[in-house]
Amino acid sequence: MSKRDYYEVLGVAKNATADEIKKAYRKKAIEFHPDKNPGNKAAEEKFKEAAEAYEILSDTAKRQRYDQFGHAGVGGAGEGAQWSGNMDDIFSHFGDIFGGHFGSAFRHFAQGFAEQQGYGGQHQHKTRGSDLRVKVRLSLKEIATGVDKKLKVQKLVTCSHCGGLGAKDANSIKTCPTCKGRGIVTQFQRTILGSMQMQSYCTDCGGTGKVITNRCTFCNGQGLVRGEEVVQVHIPAGVENNMQLEMHGKGNAARNGGINGDLLILVEEEPHNELIRDGNDLIYNLLLDVPTAVLGGTVEIPTVDGKVKVKIDKGTQPSKILRLRNKGLPNVNSYGTGDLLVNIGIYIPENLSSEERKTFEQFQSSPNFKPSQNCSRNFFDRFKKMFE
Numbered sequence: 537m538s539k540r541d542y543y544e545v546l547g548v549a550k551n552a553t554a555d556e557i558k559k560a561y562r563k564k565a566i567e568f569h570p571d572k573n574p575g576n577k578a579a580e581e582k583f584k585e586a587a588e589a590y591e592i593l594s595d596t597a598k599r600q601r602y603d604q605f606g607h608a609g610v611g612g613a614g615e616g617a618q619w620s621g622n623m624d625d626i627f628s629h630f631g632d633i634f635g636g637h638f639g640s641a642f643r644h645f646a647q648g649f650a651e652q653q654g655y656g657g658q659h660q661h662k663t664r665g666s667d668l669r670v671k672v673r674l675s676l677k678e679i680a681t682g683v684d685k686k687l688k689v690q691k692l693v694t695c696s697h698c699g700g701l702g703a704k705d706a707n708s709i710k711t712c713p714t715c716k717g718r719g720i721v722t723q724f725q726r727t728i729l730g731s732m733q734m735q736s737y738c739t740d741c742g743g744t745g746k747v748i749t750n751r752c753t754f755c756n757g758q759g760l761v762r763g764e765e766v767v768q769v770h771i772p773a774g775v776e777n778n779m780q781l782e783m784h785g786k787g788n789a790a791r792n793g794g795i796n797g798d799l800l801i802l803v804e805e806e807p808h809n810e811l812i813r814d815g816n817d818l819i820y821n822l823l824l825d826v827p828t829a830v831l832g833g834t835v836e837i838p839t840v841d842g843k844v845k846v847k848i849d850k851g852t853q854p855s856k857i858l859r860l861r862n863k864g865l866p867n868v869n870s871y872g873t874g875d876l877l878v879n880i881g882i883y884i885p886e887n888l889s890s891e892e893r894k895t896f897e898q899f900q901s902s903p904n905f906k907p908s909q910n911c912s913r914n915f916f917d918r919f920k921k922m923f924e
C-alpha cells in the first residue's frame with residue numbers, strides 16, 4: 537500500500553507555514569480523537585496518519601528531507617515501510633497543540649498503539665551526534681545576577697543539499713538488502729539451552745534500513761558539514777568555576793536526521809581584582825590606616841555592584857571581620873544569598889617625618905597604647921579561630 541502525501545493528509549498546501557500546519561493538525565487530531573470515536577478503527581488510522589504527517593512537517597529538517605526525497609527521505613525505506621516514530625513523539629506534540637490537558641487519555645491510547653505495533657524499543661536505530669564542549673568566562677558581577685550569553689559554536693550541521701541523508705537524489709536511496717529495511721537483523725544461535733534468537737542492529741546500513749548508492753557530492757555522503765551556530769544560553773546566578781551546564785540538542789548534528797548531541801558549557805570564573813570568592817560569600821581584605829582604626833570613620837568597600845560606604849567604629853582591632861549581609865553571591869539553587877566579609881587589617885606606616893615620629897614617641901609612654909591582658913587574649917583567640 538502506498539503512503540499518502542503528508543500535505544494531503546493534513547489538507548494543507550506544499551508551502552504552508554508552520555502555523556497553518558499546526559492548526560490543520562489540531563483540527564484533524566480533534567476530529568479523529570479516539571475518545572470521540574470509540575472502537576472506530578478507520579478514525580484511529582486517520583489519527584495516526586495525521587500524527588505521523590505532523591511529526592515530519594512540523595520539523596524543519598525532516599520536512600526538508602521529505603520535500604526533497606519523499607517518504608524515502610524520512611522514516612522507513614520506500615513504500616509501505618512502517619513509520620519509525622516513537623509514540624511518545626506524538627504525545628510530545630500535544631503539549632504545544634492542546635496545552636497538555638488531553639494528556640492522560642492520549643497517553644493510554646499511545647501505549648496501546650505502541651504495544652500493538654511492537655514498537656517497544658524496536659523502532660529504527662537512531663544515530664546521535666557527538667557532544668561539544670565550550671568554555672564561558674564570567675565575571676563575578678555576571679555570576680551575581682545571572683546572564684544571557686550568545687555563544688558562537690563551531691559544529692557539524694546537517695548538509696543542506698541532502699538534508700543529512702548523504703544521498704545524491706531520491707534514486708540513490710535503496711532498501712538495505714541485508715535487513716530488508718528493518719534496520720535489525722535476527723540470528724539464531726544454538727546453545728545448550730536450545731535455540732536462542734538474537735537481535736542486533738544491521739551493520740550494513742548502520743540500523744537505518746537504507747543504503748546509499750550515489751553519495752551527495754556536497755558533504756561526500758557524510759550528511760554533515762562544518763558550520764556555525766549562535767547559541768543563546770541563560771547562565772543562572774550563583775554558578776561556580778568548573779560547573780557544567782548542558783544544552784540538549786545543541787551539539788553536533790547526527791547523520792540521517794538522528795538526534796543532535798549536547799552542548800556542554802563549562803563555567804570559568806574571572807578572578808576579581810579586589811574580591812575573593814568563598815562559596816557564596818565574598819571576602820574583602822581591608823587595610824585601615826592607623827588614625828581611622830583609632831578614631832573611627834567611614835570607608836568605601838567594593839561589592840559586585842559598585843562601592844558601598846561602611847562605618848568603622850573607633851578602636852577597631854586588626855583581624856576583626858565585618859559581615860555585610862546579603863552582599864555576597866546568590867546560591868545557584870536559590871537558597872538565599874551569601875555575605876561580604878570585610879577582613880580588617882591595619883596599615884602601619886614604614887616611614888615617618890620627624891614631626892610624626894615625635895608624636896608617636898609621646899604616645900609610647902601613654903598607658904592607653906599598651907594592650908591589656910584581655911585585649912591580647914581576644915586577639916590570639918581570633919587568630920587561633922582562623923586556623924580551625
Ligand SMILES: [Zn+2]
Nearest residue numbers: 712715738741
Ligand atoms: Zn540493513
Ligand SMILES: [Zn+2]
Nearest residue numbers: 695698752755
Ligand atoms: Zn549532503
